[in-house]
Amino acid sequence: MAVSVRVHPSPKCLFDEPVQVRVSGLSPLQQVTMKASLTDEKGEAFRSFAFYRADGQGELDLSQSPSLGGHYTGTEPMGLFWSLTPGTPFTRLVKKDVASSPLYVNIEVFDGHGTLGWLPEQPLAASINERWFMKEGVRRIPVREGRVRGTLFVPPGNGPFPGVVDVYTIQGGLPEYRASLLANHGFTTLALAYRDYDDLPKYVMNFDLEYFEEAVNFLRQHPKVKGPGVGAMGISKGGDLVLSMATFLPDVVAAVATNGCIASAIFGLCFKNKLVCPGLGCTASHIQIADSGVADIIKSTDEVNKDTMIPIENAEGTILFIVGEDDKNWKSKYYAEEAIKRMKEHGKDNYELLSYPGTGHYLEPPYFPFCFASYHAVARTYTMWGGNAKEHSFAQEDWWPKVQAFFQKALNK
Structure with a gap:
C-alpha cells in the first residue's frame, strides 16, 4: 500500500x-x-x-x-x-x-x-x-459611516444576530481575522479601527470615547443586529477600551477584556469633552533587556491607584476578564484582580474570570502559532509576550468557545 x-x-x-x-x-x-x-x-x-x-x-x-x-x-x-x-x-x-x-x-x-x-x-x-477565515455566506462590508472606520461581518441567514464590537491592540490598522471568525459562529461583528487607519490619526494624546459610542450606535441600528444592547471584546489596549465602553456606555451590556488594564493604559480617555480617565504612564528606565536581546517591559508600566482606575463599578453589563498568568506585557492578572476587588467593594457581582497559567499576552483564536516575542508598537522594539507554547495553546482552544457562550447568554436575554 x-x-x-x-x-x-x-x-x-x-x-x-x-x-x-x-x-x-x-x-x-x-x-x-x-x-x-x-x-x-x-x-x-x-x-x-x-x-x-x-x-x-x-x-x-x-x-x-x-x-x-x-x-x-x-x-x-x-x-x-x-x-x-x-x-x-x-x-x-x-x-x-x-x-x-x-x-x-x-x-x-x-x-x-x-x-x-x-x-x-x-x-x-x-x-x-x-x-x-470566512465560511460561505458570511458578508464582509467595509464601514465608513460618520467617523467610524472598520469592517462589518454579517453571518448568513435572516437574523438578526447578537452584535459585537471587536477592538484590537494599539498597533493600529484594522485586523479583521478575529471578527471574521466570530461571525462564522453567528455574531454580527464590527472590527473597529481606532488608530492609524484610513483617515484616523496615527498619533494621539487621548482617545475620544464618543468615537466608540458612535461605533456602538452604528452596530445597534444595523438591521442584522439583535438589540437592544451589544457586546464588545478587546485585547491588550483594546481590553481597557472595552472596559471603558462597558463603564460609560450603557448599551454595551457584555464585555470581554483579554489581558487588559484596569486603567487607561498610556493614553488618556475623554468623554463629553472631559478627561474621564488619565493615561497610565510608563517608565522607560524600568525596561530590561534579556539575553536574547528582546525587551522585558513588564516592570515599565506605572502602578495603578484609585485615581487612575476606570470606575468599573459603574458598569451595568456583564464583564468577562481573561487573563494570561505569564503575561510579560503587563500585570494582567493583577489588573483583573484589582478590577474585581473594586467591583466587590461596591457590591457588584456582574463579572466572570478565566485565568490561564503558563499563558502569555497574545491570546488568539485557536491554532494560531504561539508567539513568545515580536515587535511592540508602543515600545518600538521587540518585546516578550510571555507564556509557553503548550499551555498558551491550550488556553486559546479553551477561551474561544467560552467567549461565544458568554456572548450568547448575555446578548440573547
Missing part, C-alpha cells in the same frame, strides 16, 4: 476548527517525522516538526499517538499547527486578507527520525489543509 496523509473530516476547514491528521501505508512500528509548513502573506515561512512511530498496522493517528520529540511531545492532535515556528525570529502569524484566500498548511511525512535541521529530500506522502 502506498503511503498517504489524510486530513479529516475535510482538507478544507475554518481556521479555528480542529482537524485529524492520519497516515496510512507505513510499515508496522515505522519511525517517521511529521512536518507542517505554511507561508504567510508576506512570504514568511513557518515550520514545525514532530517524531512519531506507526502502530502495528502501519498507521498513525495524531489524535491518539504521542509525539516522541521535536517541537512538542505527547498526544497533541493539533500540535503541528500551534507549534509552527517562523523562520525569522520574533514574527507573529497575521492574516490580513480574510475574504479571498485561506492559509495553506502543507503536511508531510518523512521516513525516520530526522533532526530539526535535516530531513530526507523527498517525503513519503503529503497533504494540504486549507484553513479559511
